[in-house]
Amino acid sequence: MILLPCPWCGPRAADEYAYLGELTPRPDPQRATRTEWRDYLYLRANLAGWTTERWYHRMGCRRYLTVQRHTVSNDVRSVAAAGSGGEP
């Protein structure tokens, strides 16, 4: 099971977290076309490699996190609070 370092709680097993998937930038809801909006809602790159994704520490500090993880090795390069910058 993946061990994910929470910036507040320390290293914790993945089953403490909710995995919310790859981060996709939210298009401007006023201007987005249907295609752009539905790409945002439903399409993911599903890369074998480094991805930026959102995790939620449900059984811990209940913070939303931005995690850079390698989907093949499960190495974690960085973990930060969501909304603190560093997002695509």
Place this chain on the structure above:
Amino acid sequence: MSRGDGGTAVSPAVMSMRLPSQPGEVIDRHTRFTFRWNGRRYPAFDGDTIASALAACGERVFSRSFKYHRPRGLLTASFLDPGCIVQVGDEPNVRAAHRLAEPGLDVRSQDTWPSLAFDVKAANQLFTRFLPAGFYYKTFIRPHRLWPAYERVLERFAHGGSTSAHLPVPERLRAYDKRHANPDVVVAGGGPAGMAAAVAAARAGASVLLVEEEQALGGHLRWGGADELAAMRELQRRVEQTSGIEVLTDSVVLGRYDGNWLAVLQRGLPQVHERLVKARAKTLVVAAGLIERPYVFAGNDLPGVLLSTAVRRLVNLHAVKPGERAVILSANPEGDAAAADLERVGVTVAHVEDVRRGGDVVRVRGRGRVGEVQLRGGRRLECDLLVTATGWTAPVSLLTMAGAVPEYDPRAARFRPDVSRLPGDVLATGGILGDGSLDELLAHGEATGHEAARRARDKAAAVPVPALSVQPHPECFHGPTHGFVDFSEDVSSNDLLTAVEEGYDSVELVKRYTTATMGPTQGKLESVNVVAIVAEATGRTITQTGTTTWRPPYAPVTLGALAGPVREPVRRSPMQAWHERHGAIPLVAGAWIRPDAYGDPADEVRAVREGVGIIDVTPIGKLDLRGPDVPKLLNLLYVNRWSKLDVGRVRYGVMCGEDGVVIDDGVTGRLGAEHYLMSTTSSGAAAVWEWVESWLQTEHADWQVHVTPVTTAYASVNIAGPRSRQLLGRLVEDVDLSPDAFPYMHVRTGRVAGVDGCVVWRIGFTGELSYELHAPASYGLHVWESLLDRGQDLAVRPFGIEAQRILRLEKGHLIVGQDTDGLTRAFSAGLDGLVKLDKDDFLGRPELTWQAENKGHARLVGLRLADGSVVPDEGSQLVADGSRICGRVTSSRHSPTLGRAVCLAQVTASLAKPGTEVTVRLVDGRSVTAKVTEHLAQVDPEGERLRA
């Protein structure tokens, strides 16, 4: 099985094959007891396995085989033994050569009918030509309509024992347990190398979990001679005396997952049947040893054909004489040692056939047990025991889960793991890697344990541990005749050849087609023989053929152990005990237990419509919102407008996802300048909290809003009915309830029944004049009882969820998740008037804008049935043109107020106009007509009662 031979009629069995005391025996001859085997009493000593106790009494047949129902006895005398899987009481599939005998156990053979000795299904073996590889695939495929019949036939012939669903549930659930562990080093395998590794790691300062599959540490030393026993006792002493080692015996590492997360199954505990230990190890040392593999020849499954390790276990651990006259087929020192053991305890060793000098066994004959062995060259020998020692299999499972690849080494005649591909946090030692003297194994184990402790501290710079030497071993997998390869699945070498002839030339395909390696032994005994035979049949080398993939779990695990004990939290309001004392039928609603009804829900409905009723609505989700930016948040979350909500006002709101689908609804009130109380649906309370937090933490981290979930901080009571104002008026002290001072959709805070800090909303889910009262939870029961006490003359009565559902349906109020589903966007939920598309941004706005442009979407409507006596089931389809489905009934109840059914339904756009006639297809196949109503509400559509 026959039940007539029970207890008293038949005398207990006698330990006729029990040897005098052996130096390494694990039985305690001072503790003797009896248990039952197929109804007859058998004696056993403490420390006996079920199988060793039976073998000590001369029993040789323990089961009937999977396909042909051939009699089977001991083969490996270990956990893996495919021939002695039994039923113990209520528990099926118990490994009788591993499970210890206990006083009074009721042990029975599995899947034999009518008895183990005479099994009708053994007729299968007369027709083996009809049961070739793939027989079931080929035979029971057509015609499709007979599949249910085939299933019944096959079930009767299937293996697997039986379990009763009637045991008291708590007892069963108490029997499983889970535990977390975070050791520095886990050593899988407690043989000499594993013990040496554990001691070295612990001495280097690591905390160590040493996991051993058998009931005691020692590995192969346990059934060795005096030198081995002395070495074992010294190692056991060191393990015991070194601090920092926790030993789990009768336990096995089931799997290795990401980040060295290990699933460890612990068995044989006094109070707990099985425990799953979730161990996060910094370093894993795999010291799983070697497993002896059987030899393939005609008659190799007859009771009396044993592996050399089985003989050594029986003689040395359990003091059981495995036979009277033995022939030994030996390719290695273990076979020679088994011969020596047998001679020492007085078994006649008629002949040792040495594979290293070109010897071989052609076949074994006998009626239900070994009677005669035919050797290469035609020589025949009478015997009742044939011992084979033809090689080893490295159980590389855990290592392959970590990335190692098994590679065939023809010199050692076995697959060995290529450890160069292991990650730095996994090491291996002992027989799984190579051979070597005991001293070499111990030195290697010690070096590995030391390195494991070092890597647990510092994952970087890894020092490689020197390789173990490998001793030459003849490549011998099968004799000149065909025999069983997979004993638990009844797959013969001939079946493998058939599969190859039919074109299944890859070992992975042969495995799936013949099911070889897919039975209870999971390839640990048979996989190398399968590969060798497939290699030969396809004209390739074993290296070219490769091996099948080892996957977790390494050992069988019960679903009980995976599920663990039931620790589901249950929520009860402070009034739930009162409800149950007053006859409420409990309703499980998510995590909550709620009162469904106290009596007839129709009476409860009438009481609310005509007088006053109170309902416990504590599970309604409640979020306390504070801060200057709460209006921005509400505007984002809800589809309607929120910027101008005055203090003291309450508004209904609907939340949608970004796909426009309705996810929750509720009211939010403004209690102060920067203080709001939001309510959510009961089932959505937790999800809405996370939803709110997600927007505050990700997209709008700059907003100043603090969210506190207060669902359980308040006990909530809805007081509903024309007399509700009168009732509440008797309990409030500082709130003016008059319609002008406290109108519909307003909120007040104050003192109720002497309790400060109560919040009162004037809202109306039921369609009546009503007040929702939120009191500090610890005063919930007091407030509830005060309302009933003070309202006696008003005929106040409690009502339950069912009455509330009827009331809201009469009023046409939707329930999210009942009248909507995971695809229902706001305009399909009758919320057209609520959605404000001209708001700047709110969640779901883009999709709802497009939905509004489209117009072709389904809609929520009310239905009135032509036949007033019919109440359609929820989920009934609406059909057009006889069969085209054009909607469904989402809510349906008999309305006591109207004396007929009231329904809500999702219908296609073309049928949504009021007055449209639709056809409802009932569950019993009848069709009834119904009309779309003017409003969703069928009682008081104008809302006069609400605003009274």
